[in-house]
Amino acid sequence: MKDQSEMKPYVIGLDLGGTNSVFGIVDARGDIKATTAIKTQGYDRVEDYVDACVDALQVIIDQVGGIDTIKAMGIGAPNGNFYTGTIEFAPNLSWAHNGVVPLAKMFSERLGNIPVGLTNDANAAAVGEMIYGVARGMKNFIVLTLGTGVGSGIVINGQLVYGCDGFAGELGHVIMRRENGRPCGCGRKGCLEAYCSATGVARTARELLATTQEPSLLREMDPEKITSLDVSIAAGKGDKLAKEIYEFTGHMLGEACADMAAFASPEAFIFFGGMTKAGDLIMEPIKKSYDEHVMKIFRGKAKFLVSGLDGASAAVLGASAIGWEL
Amino acid sequence: MKDQSEMKPYVIGLDLGGTNSVFGIVDARGDIKATTAIKTQGYDRVEDYVDACVDALQVIIDQVGGIDTIKAMGIGAPNGNFYTGTIEFAPNLSWAHNGVVPLAKMFSERLGNIPVGLTNDANAAAVGEMIYGVARGMKNFIVLTLGTGVGSGIVINGQLVYGCDGFAGELGHVIMRRENGRPCGCGRKGCLEAYCSATGVARTARELLATTQEPSLLREMDPEKITSLDVSIAAGKGDKLAKEIYEFTGHMLGEACADMAAFASPEAFIFFGGMTKAGDLIMEPIKKSYDEHVMKIFRGKAKFLVSGLDGASAAVLGASAIGWEL
Numbered sequence: 001m002k003d004q005s006e007m008k009p010y011v012i013g014l015d016l017g018g019t020n021s022v023f024g025i026v027d028a029r030g031d032i033k034a035t036t037a038i039k040t041q042g043y044d045r046v047e048d049y050v051d052a053c054v055d056a057l058q059v060i061i062d063q064v065g066g067i068d069t070i071k072a073m074g075i076g077a078p079n080g081n082f083y084t085g086t087i088e089f090a091p092n093l094s095w096a097h098n099g100v101v102p103l104a105k106m107f108s109e110r111l112g113n114i115p116v117g118l119t120n121d122a123n124a125a126a127v128g129e130m131i132y133g134v135a136r137g138m139k140n141f142i143v144l145t146l147g148t149g150v151g152s153g154i155v156i157n158g159q160l161v162y163g164c165d166g167f168a169g170e171l172g173h174v175i176m177r178r179e180n181g182r183p184c185g186c187g188r189k190g191c192l193e194a195y196c197s198a199t200g201v202a203r204t205a206r207e208l209l210a211t212t213q214e215p216s217l218l219r220e221m222d223p224e225k226i227t228s229l230d231v232s233i234a235a236g237k238g239d240k241l242a243k244e245i246y247e248f249t250g251h252m253l254g255e256a257c258a259d260m261a262a263f264a265s266p267e268a269f270i271f272f273g274g275m276t277k278a279g280d281l282i283m284e285p286i287k288k289s290y291d292e293h294v295m296k297i298f299r300g301k302a303k304f305l306v307s308g309l310d311g312a313s314a315a316v317l318g319a320s321a322i323g324w325e326l
Numbered sequence: 327m328k329d330q331s332e333m334k335p336y337v338i339g340l341d342l343g344g345t346n347s348v349f350g351i352v353d354a355r356g357d358i359k360a361t362t363a364i365k366t367q368g369y370d371r372v373e374d375y376v377d378a379c380v381d382a383l384q385v386i387i388d389q390v391g392g393i394d395t396i397k398a399m400g401i402g403a404p405n406g407n408f409y410t411g412t413i414e415f416a417p418n419l420s421w422a423h424n425g426v427v428p429l430a431k432m433f434s435e436r437l438g439n440i441p442v443g444l445t446n447d448a449n450a451a452a453v454g455e456m457i458y459g460v461a462r463g464m465k466n467f468i469v470l471t472l473g474t475g476v477g478s479g480i481v482i483n484g485q486l487v488y489g490c491d492g493f494a495g496e497l498g499h500v501i502m503r504r505e506n507g508r509p510c511g512c513g514r515k516g517c518l519e520a521y522c523s524a525t526g527v528a529r530t531a532r533e534l535l536a537t538t539q540e541p542s543l544l545r546e547m548d549p550e551k552i553t554s555l556d557v558s559i560a561a562g563k564g565d566k567l568a569k570e571i572y573e574f575t576g577h578m579l580g581e582a583c584a585d586m587a588a589f590a591s592p593e594a595f596i597f598f599g600g601m602t603k604a605g606d607l608i609m610e611p612i613k614k615s616y617d618e619h620v621m622k623i624f625r626g627k628a629k630f631l632v633s634g635l636d637g638a639s640a641a642v643l644g645a646s647a648i649g650w651e652l
Contacts, residue, residue, distance in 0.1 A: 140490045154589065157485050163591025164466045165627055170588040173621050175581070179505065186621055255501070262496040263480065263589055265489025295499050295512055301491055 008071035010064055012057065012111075013320025015121070016040060016077035018092040021049075023057055024316035025064050028324070030132030032313055034060035046095040046106065054110045072115040073107055074322025076124030076315060081166035082322075085118050115326040121145065121315060123160055123169060125272050125307070126153025127325060128318030133308035134270060141268040142260055143307075144171065144253070146275035149185070150193040150200075156264055160325075171260065172197070176252055195252050198228035198274065204245050205231050216241035228275065235281050246281045253282075254289025261290075261298040268303040272314065276306045334397035336390055338383065338437075339646025341447070342366060342403035344418040349383055350642035351390050354650070356458030358639055360386035372421040372432065380436045398441040399433055400648025402450030402641060407492035408648075411444050441652040447471065447641060449486055449495060451598050451633070452479025453651060454644030459634035460596060467594040468586055469633075470497065470579070472601035475511070476519040476526075482590055486651075497586065498523070502578055518582050522575050524554035524600065530571050531557050542567035554601065561607050572607045579608075580615025587616075587624040594629040598640065602632045 010033065015022045022037040036056045043049040061067055079090040085104025087096045095101065104116040119127075126143040129135035135143075139158040145151040150172030154161040161168045172193035173186055181190020182203065194200050206223045209216065217234040218226055218241060234242035257269050269290075275282055287304050309317050336359065341348045348363040362382045369375040387393055405416040411430025416422045422429075430442040445453075452469040455461035461469075465484040471477040476498030480487040487494045498519035499512050507516020508529065520526050532549045535542065543560040544552055544567060561568035583595050595616075601608055613630050635643050 140494075156482050156487055156489075159483050161482055161590060163482075164593040165591055165624075167623055168466075168589065168591035170591075170621060170623075173588045174585045175619070176504075178503070178581070188619070188621070255504070259500045259585075260589070262499045263494065263586070264487060265491055265494035265496075267490040293501070293514070295496060295514070297493050297496075298491075 008069055010070050011320045011323030012061075012070055012073040013316040013318070013323065014053070014073065014075045014077075014107075015124075015315035015319050016075055016080075017315070018078070021053060022316050023053070023060065024313065024320055025060055025070070026317060026320040030309075030317055032316065034063045035313075035316070036060050041094055043095050046101045046103065049095050050103070050106050050110060053107070057111070067112045067114070070111070070114055072117065072323035072326045073111065074124065074127075074319045074324075074326075075103065075107070075116065075118040076121040076319035076322070077103070077118060078120060080118045080120045080123075082117060082119040082123070082160075082162050083166040085116065087118070115323070117322040117326045119160070119162075119166075119322060120151065121318065122151030122272075123153040123162075124318035124322055125151075125309070125314065126155055126270075126318075127160060127321040128309050128314065129270050129272075129307060130155060130158075131321040131324055132317055134305045135268065135308075138267050140264060140266045141270060142171070142257075142264065142266050143270045143272055144257075146196060146198070146271060146273040148198055150197045154264065171256070174256060174259065176256060192252065192256050196249050196256075201228040201231055201245060201249055201275070202226050204248055205242075208241055208245060208248075212241070214241045214244070218242065232275075232278055235278060243281060246278055247285045249275075250282045250285025251289040254286045254291075255293045257286065257290050257302070258293035258295070258298075261294050261302060265298055266302055268305050270305045270307060272307040272309070279306075334395055336395050337397050337646045337649030338387075338399040339642040339644070339649065340379070340399065340401045340403075340433075341450075341641035341645050342401055342406075343641070344404070347379060348642050349379070349386065350639060350646055351386055351396070352643060352646040356635075356643055358642065360389045361639075361642070362386050367420055369421050372427045372429065375421050376429070376432050376436060379433070383437070393438045393440070396437070396440055398443065398649035398652045399437065400450065400453075400645045400650075400652075401429065401433070401442065401444040402447040402645035402648070403429070403444060404446060406444045406446045406449075408443060408445040408449070408486070408488050409492040411442065413444070441649070443648040443652045445486070445488075445492075445648060446477065447644065448477030448598075449479040449488075450644035450648055451477075451635070451640065452481055452596075452644075453486060453647040454635050454640065455596055455598075455633060456481060456484075457647040457650055458643055460631045461594065461634075464593050466590060466592045467596060468497070468583075468590065468592050469596045469598055472522060472524070472597060472599040474524055476523045480590065497582070500582060500585065502582060518578065521578050522582075527554040527557055527571060527575055527601070528552050530574055531568075534567055534571060534574075538567070540567045540570070544568065558601075558604055561604060569607060572604055573611045575601075576608045576611025577615040580612045580617075581619045583612065583616050583628070584619035584621070584624075587620050587628060591624055592628055594631050596631045596633060598633040598635070605632075
């Protein structure tokens with residue numbers, strides 16, 4: 001007898017960000033059938049947040065034929081723990097900053113007891129790539145998300161790596177510089193994230209401006225206000241210093257990937273997030289540095305890919321993909 | 327109907343080393359019921375090596391009741407590839423140093439077509455710990471073998487990590503020192519193995535003897551002839567410099583484990599090999615350094631254990647364990 005859930009054509013995805021909570025109802029091909037959003041903040045109690053979510057969701061659930069068409073829901077959220085379905089001490093969420101919130105269970109109870117899975121956004125991105133994106137058919141790959149921070153989702157033997165506690169896959173926090181490393185938001189020094197996140201790129205810009213005489217469009221700005229977007233715009237105009245910033249960033253990412261290969265020998269490294277818009281400016285230094293640094297037996301084996309998920313809806317697609325895995 | 331193989335009580339393990347090939351017939355509890363060995367070298371052709379193995383094996387197979395009592399065979403071998411069952415370009419094996427040898431298939435054909443699995447010795451040790459040793463019941467752990475080199479076997483979600491090519495788990499070759507790193511046998515610089523293998527320990531001894539004035543029993547020796555065993559003996563006698571060598575080695579292992587936690591968040595790190603005989607002299611610095619270096623969310627979660635496999639037969643047990651997984 002066929003499992004009834006096989007007949008349900010949709011999953012709900014929730015991209016739970018610090019500012020917005022974006023919902024999508026998605027089919028197995030990754031087509032978003034309906035979408036809606038609410039503000040994440042403005043709720044003191046998680047119950048009120050979930051109430052507002054369900055009110056918004058009900059409209060799009062009705063649009064696709066009611067709750068009986070929904071197989072499951074996936075949530076991508078900061079500090080999300082897949083094992084427990086909870087958000088734990090998320091500093092940027094007013095209703096979850098000082099406790100453990102059982103968000104998956106709460107949504108399930110309000111949505112006819114459908115299965116609800118929750119994980120962090122980088123893990124959601126990895127499952128999204130496996131189900132809808134460039135990792136379809138792959139069993140071993142690593143997604144690196146280059147955003148405000150550097151996150152990662154690791155798939156080994158076709159399964160997401162959660163570790164013993166649900167928090168595995170913090171590759172933004174491997175140590176790349178053990179001497180004079182940059183301070184990182186995690187309280188340690190020399191982490192990959194301190195160099196290769198958007199804030200790391202801006203810091204590299206300030207350092208290069210201060211330590212070189214290279215002319216650059218970036219010199220026209222207040223150094224303290226330079227962002228990774230400014231670097232990207234300058235590089236797009238052919239600015240040599242901006243290109244050097246990407247070379248430095250890509251070089252370090254390639255070094256880091258070489259160590260990751262020694263661990264997992266993945267079929268591909270997949271890059272996700274705003275910085276990938278720089279295209280070859282960032283991808284070529286990554287590949288070059290990887291080839292220089294990786295063990296000989298791994299050389300030439302891994303692919304370096306940019307996310308196959310559509311930028312605007314990538315996070316919702318990733319979150320929804322968790323639903324298919326439940 | 328019960329699978330017939332469930333009724334077969336034994337597996338064969340082969341620890342294929344550069345000098346000796348040691349066989350054991352092992353039951354599900356890890357008791358070695360019969361054992362034998364031949365020299366690994368002295369054969370130009372792999373066929374002759376396998377002939378000699380099978381001749382020796384036949385005697386102990388008969389002792390336990392014949393080939394019908396054998397479920398499978400596991401082989402731990404240098405450069406062993408689990409996916410293909412081959413040994414690839416193993417520099418220390420006269421019959422496999424310049425080609426790809428389908429050893430698993432050859433043994434299967436000679437042993438009544440029983441399943442034969444082959445992997446490297448560190449992976450075999452990891453499966454051995456999971457089936458007979460201190461990792462029973464664990465789904466996420468990392469075995470680090472501290473021998474002539476530093477090897478690793480990684481288990482995630484209850485499965486060994488082989489990666490896309492069968493060669494994942496080379497944690498002896500993550501880069502620990504990116505500036506002025508020691509040359510490593512792999513051709514790169516700064517690898518964990520260059521510091522924390524037996525040869526790395528001997529080198530640390532020579533460096534400390536040359537750069538400090540610390541009195542030490544090791545000063546009575548020709549520096550070029552100091553081995554890790556000498557360091558161990560001196561440390562056992564309370565030699566302060568020898569203890570410093572272990573502190574340095576343990577410190578770096580703890581740093582490396584902190585990065586591994588960011589990847590896999592394992593339940594335990596398990597140390598295997600001769601260096602673990604130093605006990606707390608090496609284990610305490612590892613734990614202390616790990617706590618200093620690991621991300622806060624992982625602190626206090628992982629156990630640090632010494633292999634639970636009996637030293638003399640550990641490698642054979644590990645190899646045999648592969649047989650239960652086939």
